[in-house]
Amino acid sequence: MGVRQSQLFAKIKKEAPKEAETVSHKYLARADFIEQTISGVYRFLPLGYRVLKKIEKIVREEMMNLGAEELYLPVLQNKTLWLETGRWQTIDPPLFRLKDRHQKETALGSTHEEEITDTVRRRIKSYQDLPLYLFQIQDKFRNEMRASGGLLRTREFIMKDLYSFHRDQADLKKFYEKVKKSYFRIFKRCGLKAVCVEASSGTIGGELSHEFMVLSSAGEDKVLICGKCGFGANIEKSGEIKKCPGCGKGLEEKQAIEVGHIFVLGTKYSQVMKANFIDSDGKQKLLVMGCYGIGLPRLMAAAVEVCHDQKGIIWPEEIAPFWVHLLPITPSKSVYVSAEKIYKNLQKEGMEVLYDDRKALSAGQKFVEADLIGIPTRIVISERTLRKGCVEIKKRSEKKVKLIKISQILNVKF
Amino acid sequence: MGVRQSQLFAKIKKEAPKEAETVSHKYLARADFIEQTISGVYRFLPLGYRVLKKIEKIVREEMMNLGAEELYLPVLQNKTLWLETGRWQTIDPPLFRLKDRHQKETALGSTHEEEITDTVRRRIKSYQDLPLYLFQIQDKFRNEMRASGGLLRTREFIMKDLYSFHRDQADLKKFYEKVKKSYFRIFKRCGLKAVCVEASSGTIGGELSHEFMVLSSAGEDKVLICGKCGFGANIEKSGEIKKCPGCGKGLEEKQAIEVGHIFVLGTKYSQVMKANFIDSDGKQKLLVMGCYGIGLPRLMAAAVEVCHDQKGIIWPEEIAPFWVHLLPITPSKSVYVSAEKIYKNLQKEGMEVLYDDRKALSAGQKFVEADLIGIPTRIVISERTLRKGCVEIKKRSEKKVKLIKISQILNVKF
Numbered sequence: 001m002g003v004r005q006s007q008l009f010a011k012i013k014k015e016a017p018k019e020a021e022t023v024s025h026k027y028l029a030r031a032d033f034i035e036q037t038i039s040g041v042y043r044f045l046p047l048g049y050r051v052l053k054k055i056e057k058i059v060r061e062e063m064m065n066l067g068a069e070e071l072y073l074p075v076l077q078n079k080t081l082w083l084e085t086g087r088w089q090t091i092d093p094p095l096f097r098l099k100d101r102h103q104k105e106t107a108l109g110s111t112h113e114e115e116i117t118d119t120v121r122r123r124i125k126s127y128q129d130l131p132l133y134l135f136q137i138q139d140k141f142r143n144e145m146r147a148s149g150g151l152l153r154t155r156e157f158i159m160k161d162l163y164s165f166h167r168d169q170a171d172l173k174k175f176y177e178k179v180k181k182s183y184f185r186i187f188k189r190c191g192l193k194a195v196c197v198e199a200s201s202g203t204i205g206g207e208l209s210h211e212f213m214v215l216s217s218a219g220e221d222k223v224l225i226c227g228k229c230g231f232g233a234n235i236e237k238s239g240e241i242k243k244c245p246g247c248g249k250g251l252e253e254k255q256a257i258e259v260g261h262i263f264v265l266g267t268k269y270s271q272v273m274k275a276n277f278i279d280s281d282g283k284q285k286l287l288v289m290g291c292y293g294i295g296l297p298r299l300m301a302a303a304v305e306v307c308h309d310q311k312g313i314i315w316p317e318e319i320a321p322f323w324v325h326l327l328p329i330t331p332s333k334s335v336y337v338s339a340e341k342i343y344k345n346l347q348k349e350g351m352e353v354l355y356d357d358r359k360a361l362s363a364g365q366k367f368v369e370a371d372l373i374g375i376p377t378r379i380v381i382s383e384r385t386l387r388k389g390c391v392e393i394k395k396r397s398e399k400k401v402k403l404i405k406i407s408q409i410l411n412v413k414f
Numbered sequence: 415m416g417v418r419q420s421q422l423f424a425k426i427k428k429e430a431p432k433e434a435e436t437v438s439h440k441y442l443a444r445a446d447f448i449e450q451t452i453s454g455v456y457r458f459l460p461l462g463y464r465v466l467k468k469i470e471k472i473v474r475e476e477m478m479n480l481g482a483e484e485l486y487l488p489v490l491q492n493k494t495l496w497l498e499t500g501r502w503q504t505i506d507p508p509l510f511r512l513k514d515r516h517q518k519e520t521a522l523g524s525t526h527e528e529e530i531t532d533t534v535r536r537r538i539k540s541y542q543d544l545p546l547y548l549f550q551i552q553d554k555f556r557n558e559m560r561a562s563g564g565l566l567r568t569r570e571f572i573m574k575d576l577y578s579f580h581r582d583q584a585d586l587k588k589f590y591e592k593v594k595k596s597y598f599r600i601f602k603r604c605g606l607k608a609v610c611v612e613a614s615s616g617t618i619g620g621e622l623s624h625e626f627m628v629l630s631s632a633g634e635d636k637v638l639i640c641g642k643c644g645f646g647a648n649i650e651k652s653g654e655i656k657k658c659p660g661c662g663k664g665l666e667e668k669q670a671i672e673v674g675h676i677f678v679l680g681t682k683y684s685q686v687m688k689a690n691f692i693d694s695d696g697k698q699k700l701l702v703m704g705c706y707g708i709g710l711p712r713l714m715a716a717a718v719e720v721c722h723d724q725k726g727i728i729w730p731e732e733i734a735p736f737w738v739h740l741l742p743i744t745p746s747k748s749v750y751v752s753a754e755k756i757y758k759n760l761q762k763e764g765m766e767v768l769y770d771d772r773k774a775l776s777a778g779q780k781f782v783e784a785d786l787i788g789i790p791t792r793i794v795i796s797e798r799t800l801r802k803g804c805v806e807i808k809k810r811s812e813k814k815v816k817l818i819k820i821s822q823i824l825n826v827k828f
Contacts, residue, residue: 009483009548037488038492041488043486043487044486045485070463071457071458071460071462074570076455076569078451078452098511100510101507101508104452115457123423134460139489155514
């Protein structure tokens with residue numbers, strides 16, 4: 001799979017937009033991955049959309065590995081369901097509400113506990129239908145007071161939300177631990193080292209919740225971390241926790257980005273929404289629920305916050321928009337003939353290649369843009385390298401440059 | 415890829431919901447592909463979501479074949495852009511408008527001409543950047559007066575919208591014809607025979623538009639078709655057209671479902687939004703635009719309207735939720751041991767199999783549900799077939815049943 005940069009719809013910018021405060025916002029905007037249209041609402045340009053789709057693929061694969069089924073619930077919400085739980089008024093941030101042309105009120109979904117509980121209570125009758133794991137990857141809308149930090153806090157974003165339904169608390173807890181492992185795998189595949197901390201459940205509610213935090217000065221959250229045993233908690237919980245409950249050590253305060261939040265909902269929703277099942281003992285019981293969210297664009301921003309340098313982004317391999325950036329830097333015929341050949345060969349081998357075929361740009365301009373865009377592997381061809389029958393290969397994350405025979409490019413481990 | 419029906423989140427219903435008027439709504443609801451939550455707003459349950467994803471895959475592949483790049487524009491609209499074109503007030507159906515918590519007004523995108531024109535005018539400077547083809551697959555919202563016919567007319571739906579930008583009308587026309595061919599391929603792959611007819615451009619506007627129509631009594635549209643030369647027009651155009659302009663014959667009136675609509679926008683948007691480029695003659699000119707839409711859920715409904723019988727849906731191969739439906743119908747150990755083996759082998763060969771492993775259901779119940787769900791190929795195993803070392807294979811679209819040796823199943827062309 002290859003794209004010629006002369007055809008790519010992207011306009012690299014020298015300056016970041018004035019409202020950009022975080023590194024991720026600055027770099028993603030300058031490299032034309034994203035563009036803000038109104039406060040907290042973003043366009044994903046082709047480069048940005050490629051990254052988003054890769055994150056989506058990772059998340060979907062890991063949900064499938066959990067045995068979850070995918071469905072798709074609507075954005076426009078049935079008000080009746082929200083009145084059942086009382087969250088029509090109380091949820092924070094509040095819902096984006098609107099009226100249709102018949103003056104009938106609806107709202108944009110910011111989370112889907114009401115929707116999924118209704119979907120499930122209409123179908124589940126028996127313990128034999130349980131456990132049940134359902135997820136979706138879909139647009140969410142949050143009427144935030146302030147949207148800031150680029151993709152770190154937005155008002156519209158694609159979210160993966162998984163919901164689980166169980167016979168009892170024990171079964172939920174077992175699955176909850178499985179999801180934790182799944183989340184660590186997701187973040188790792190996205191190039192992120194996350195810590196799992198105890199958290200406040202907010203207006204989602206339930207008995208217990210955990211957040212997955214990526215330590216970063218760009219984060220809005222503060223966490224207390226135990227340097228000895230690894231225990232962690234959101235600072236919101238500091239009233240309850242002063243010393244590490246694991247080993248008694250003092251806790252260290254760190255700034256962090258919340259990249260995932262999982263909840264032991266228990267029977268909070270099944271109780272008010274009357275979502276029951278008949279257990280093996282013939283008794284009617286309430287469904288025991290969990291829910292598990294990941295905001296995809298925030299993951300993208302977190303990756304940039306953690307993986308960058310002075311020159312630009314350094315994409316983790318699995319979510320990079322392309323794997324290889326091919327740069328002919330001498331505008332001579334022989335160099336471009338070789339570049340074209342290499343471009344075709346790499347594609348034939350299944351590589352994802354961005355090919356900078358723009359002859360009008362100087363080597364310097366090409367390097368500056370390539371470093372900003374941040375594709376993991378760069379292949380440079382010039383008259384000088386060509387005289388040796390070689391190209392230069394450099395990892396975006398490393399300083400060292402290797403000279404490789406052109407005939408051997410395909411043997412290189414990218 | 416396989417799913418056990420005992421695990422599938424689907425509840426087959428004997429009765430269609432009372433509001434269901436069309437065959438597609440009735441069958442899709444009964445087979446639990448979709449469920450309406452509020453007027454014109456639907457949940458896609460796992461079976462329905464699988465079909466939707468397959469349609470999405472076809473559409474994406476064909477857009478890529480056109481050389482179009484994918485991006486993702488937001489749902490929440492920048493009002494300023496809509497004021498530029500004047501469509502904030504005039505678009506029909508009207509926008510779903512809403513205010514955020516700061517009383518700032520926005521709306522839900524029903525189409526994205528304003529968004530894309532702004533995106534492009536910020537980036538395109540020269541004729542060398544043209545032509546340019548951009549598309550997205552994304553949620554749209556239409557504040558319809560009446561939503562009816564199930565997925566045929568909804569208020570929230572996933573749409574593919576492609577936009578093209580050209581130096582001149584001639585280049586647009588060339589691409590416009592390419593898109594027509596691409597659309598015919600998409601509909602064919604979805605099992606639909608479409609005709610292309612001249613149409614009114616409504617509040618999208620522009621100079622000329624064509625609709626792709628699938629003839630069906632469930633359709634809301636009426637078209638005039640020439641039986642001799644194939645010319646067609648939406649009945650909205652009948653004021654301008656009384657006899658076939660191609661061959662002079664009389665035209666026949668038919669009911670149809672509009673599955674696609676393409677527009678020669680010309681400079682309608684680039685003029686008011688000042689979207690210019692510098693041409694090779696050094697002169698500043700207006701971008702010449704086209705736009706091309708397909709509503710994905712409507713395609714799903716159209717496929718059911720065209721492909722069904724008294725018993726249920728008959729999915730076209732490429733958009734079927736699964737390829738093979740495996741039905742052991744005798745609840746004996748030997749039958750289920752064979753079924754499990756076949757299930758695993760089919761999966762190993764890359765087949766998409768729904769395996770009805772529910773022992774409590776009678777053969778009759780299984781057949782009724784299988785016919786309703788409509789998977790193209792059915793494999794039945796019973797004590798009777800097993801005694802011959804065979805299974806029965808039947809196409810959903812055919813009456814005849816073939817007895818095939820179990821050892822040969824994988825050689826069967828599904």
